[in-house]
Amino acid sequence: xxxxxxxxxxxxxxxxxxxxxxxxxxxxxxxxxxxxxxxxxxxxxxxxxxxxxxxxxxxxxxxxxxxxxxxxxxxxxxxxxxxxxxxxxxxxxxxxxxxxxxxxxxxxxxxxxxxxxxxxxxxxxxxxxxxxxxxxxxxxxxxxxxxxxxxxxxxxxxxxxxxxxxxxxxxxxxxxxxxxxxxxxxxxxxxxxxxxxxxxxxxxxxxxxxxxxxxxxxxxxxxxxxxxxxxxxxxxxxxxxxxxxxxxxxxxxxxxxxxxxxxxxxxxxxxxxxxxxxxxxxxxxxxxxxxxxxxxxxxxxxxxxxxxxxxxxxxxxxxxxxxxxxxxxxxxxxxxxxxxxxxxxxxx
Amino acid sequence: xxxxxxxxxxxxxxxxxxxxxxxxxxxxxxxxxxxxxxxxxxxxxxxxxxxxxxxxxxxxxxxxxxxxxxxxxxxxxxxxxxxxxxxxxxxxxxxxxxxxxxxxxxxxxxxxxxxxxxxxxxxxxxxxxxxxxxxxxxxxxxxxxxxxxxxxxxxxxxxxxxxxxxxxxxxxxxxxxxxxxxxxxxxxxxxxxxxxxxxxxxxxxxxxxxxxxxxxxxxxxxxxxxxxxxxxxxxxxxxxxxxxxxxxxxxxxxxxxxxxxxxxxxxxxxxxxxxxxxxxxxxxxxxxxxxxxxxxxxxxxxxxxxxxxxxxxxxxxxxxxxxxxxxxxxxxxxxxxxxxxxxxxxxx
DNA sequence: AGCACCGTTTAAACCGGTTTAGATAGACCT
DNA sequence: AGGTCTATCTAAACCGGTTTAAACGGTGCT
Numbered sequence: 092x093x094x095x096x097x098x099x100x101x102x103x104x105x106x107x108x109x110x111x112x113x114x115x116x117x118x119x120x121x122x123x124x125x126x127x128x129x130x131x132x133x134x135x136x137x138x139x140x141x142x143x144x145x146x147x148x149x150x151x152x153x154x155x156x157x158x159x160x161x162x163x164x165x166x167x168x169x170x171x172x173x174x175x176x177x178x179x180x181x182x183x184x185x186x187x188x189x190x191x192x193x194x195x196x197x198x199x200x201x202x203x204x205x206x207x208x209x210x211x212x213x214x215x216x217x218x219x220x221x222x223x224x225x226x227x228x229x230x231x232x233x234x235x236x237x238x239x240x241x242x243x244x245x246x247x248x249x250x251x252x253x254x255x256x257x258x259x260x261x262x263x264x265x266x267x268x269x270x271x272x273x274x275x276x277x278x279x280x281x282x283x284x285x286x287x288x289x290x291x292x293x294x295x296x297x298x299x300x301x302x303x304x305x306x307x308x309x310x311x312x313x314x315x316x317x318x319x320x321x322x323x324x325x326x327x328x329x330x331x332x333x334x335x336x337x338x339x340x341x342x343x344x345x346x347x348x349x350x351x352x353x354x355x356x357x358x359x360x361x362x363x364x365x366x367x368x369x370x371x372x373x374x375x376x377x378x379x380x381x382x383x384x385x386x387x388x389x390x391x392x393x394x395x396x397x398x399x400x401x402x403x404x405x406x407x408x409x410x411x412x413x414x415x416x417x418x419x420x421x422x423x424x425x426x427x428x429x430x431x432x433x434x435x436x437x438x439x
Numbered sequence: 440x441x442x443x444x445x446x447x448x449x450x451x452x453x454x455x456x457x458x459x460x461x462x463x464x465x466x467x468x469x470x471x472x473x474x475x476x477x478x479x480x481x482x483x484x485x486x487x488x489x490x491x492x493x494x495x496x497x498x499x500x501x502x503x504x505x506x507x508x509x510x511x512x513x514x515x516x517x518x519x520x521x522x523x524x525x526x527x528x529x530x531x532x533x534x535x536x537x538x539x540x541x542x543x544x545x546x547x548x549x550x551x552x553x554x555x556x557x558x559x560x561x562x563x564x565x566x567x568x569x570x571x572x573x574x575x576x577x578x579x580x581x582x583x584x585x586x587x588x589x590x591x592x593x594x595x596x597x598x599x600x601x602x603x604x605x606x607x608x609x610x611x612x613x614x615x616x617x618x619x620x621x622x623x624x625x626x627x628x629x630x631x632x633x634x635x636x637x638x639x640x641x642x643x644x645x646x647x648x649x650x651x652x653x654x655x656x657x658x659x660x661x662x663x664x665x666x667x668x669x670x671x672x673x674x675x676x677x678x679x680x681x682x683x684x685x686x687x688x689x690x691x692x693x694x695x696x697x698x699x700x701x702x703x704x705x706x707x708x709x710x711x712x713x714x715x716x717x718x719x720x721x722x723x724x725x726x727x728x729x730x731x732x733x734x735x736x737x738x739x740x741x742x743x744x745x746x747x748x749x750x751x752x753x754x755x756x757x758x759x760x761x762x763x764x765x766x767x768x769x770x771x772x773x774x775x776x777x778x779x780x781x782x783x784x785x786x787x
Numbered sequence: 788a789g790c791a792c793c794g795t796t797t798a799a800a801c802c803g804g805t806t807t808a809g810a811t812a813g814a815c816c817t
Numbered sequence: 818a819g820g821t822c823t824a825t826c827t828a829a830a831c832c833g834g835t836t837t838a839a840a841c842g843g844t845g846c847t
Contacts, residue, residue, distance in 0.1 A: 098804080109826070109827045110803090111807095111829090115806095122824075143497075143802085144561055145493070145496045145497045182544050189557075191561070194526065213492055345722070351728070352727045375723065379696065382700075457796070471796080493833075498835045499835065
């Protein structure tokens, strides 16, 4: 009943060579005769030998794993469409390299720093993905201090020792605004994400500058928090303005879908009375009524690129270049249309 | 510049004892004089020593990590409200024990089996969570063969060597049906999940038996796939029946919210013309218009219980009992109301 | 004094790989 | 024949813990 998995010593014995020779052969190191290498490979194959990455971890001081710390309130996280696809993209790179993904979900605040410290002190991972990048993100200094390699998802505003993988949200946001302007909207409002986040302000400033290029100013900019509840609140405030907007651009789909519900609950018809646009193209965006005009990125490709880039730095490459991904695309659905004054007459 | 982390040998030297003694002291083993233990602990503390779990992994043959394989189409997964909260619950248990969570996202099919095999062969984890349990789930035999401990989320139908952590979906489903019956509905339809899943059939049979107890039969049962697109399709089929239902109970919120959109797109008013109920209480359920009547479970608690139970098995306990969690609760919102004949008159 | 016995501690093997220094052997050269 | 070189391979140390067998020193007993 030798259920035990074979070790490198078993392979060595079977091939009639030393442990060291086996290690050399399996790692493709030069200095072994071709015939010997073949013999060793055959023996390893016969035995079904697989290296123990516990042992490898100890001797080469690597974890063969990458880490992702998701800093979220569980409720907020709960329907975020980004991470699952991002993670799938990461995995597609890791699995072929025999690496694992270690996930941590921490609530915002001190727990976040503790999460990264734990990952570093326990030497659980060789590098981490820095997502939901914030302005003057304290995690950059923290990771530098911890000596933990990283890639940032999007470009940090300070100087950063880590390569950035960038998916520019601005063209997509600009496309939304241009789409609304073309439809004839002049009274456009914005529901922004928390300004601490780089991607939130990127979307907001893109919106403002595109409006400005069209000679317009936003009716109002409501700062919210990416949650459905926040989207509802912001929408209600916008709808009770003395001069309410004819179109609202939300910084993500969750807020937009919630805003859609709020508008309908207030008796408005979308898009006849109010146009609504989101950002993310989450699964439901297509299926709510009316279908949500939004912006589609490719989180899977984002994950792939991030994993590849992080592996370059983990493998010791210096001066790893930033990676720029194709920007998000506008997806026009039924939630946007001509403004009331131009399109269908406003209801009695 | 001794940036190097201290090893157990450093602690031993500082305390003036042997490596073995340090190991004993730090693991609370008997056989050391009290004074010696104190001395060692003080030395470890001074040095800021933390055990290397790479070394521990190798010598005790444990990974100090648990695994979760999520078998999903990335698109399907993308807005599943269950996993993020479940994972947060798992983490709350793992972090205090210094364990990590290794996540794998695989697409359905052969890749799934490969995912578990990789986790086992690479000895990446000490045990895994078996989620989305299926009837005659092949993974139970697979994990038994691989010798990988597990817990099943919900109870498998065959015999299983693994403890089950159970969150019974039936009372919640029954509550939904009773709620609709009380409102006066007699023409109730169901949009079910894929019958391969244990939780899908549990919800379906609970619905059928509750209806039967009220002397009713379902108008129709449409089998779908838990996705928004599937929900739309099923809803369209139900609405074009010669005798359409006055209420539809969906097996999850995604299908329900999509169905809500489909009903509205078909010109129906919810709940006046049609009542709609979901299952999960996802974030958006509260904020779509009208708010979705649904069933709320506690995935965070589910994750906690599953992690605790899995750790018992991993720690070598035998005959770990199944854990039954409090069942999901009905949440009544605006998407359900009296049927057309009894309530508001049907629109001209 | 000799012995058994106890609590305490240490030395060394071990987990399964990687890596370095050195051994071995044959070829080639003078 | 003796010496240098190169190609090939091995022995042993090492990573940082855990664990086992044995050593140690002191007590109490006969």
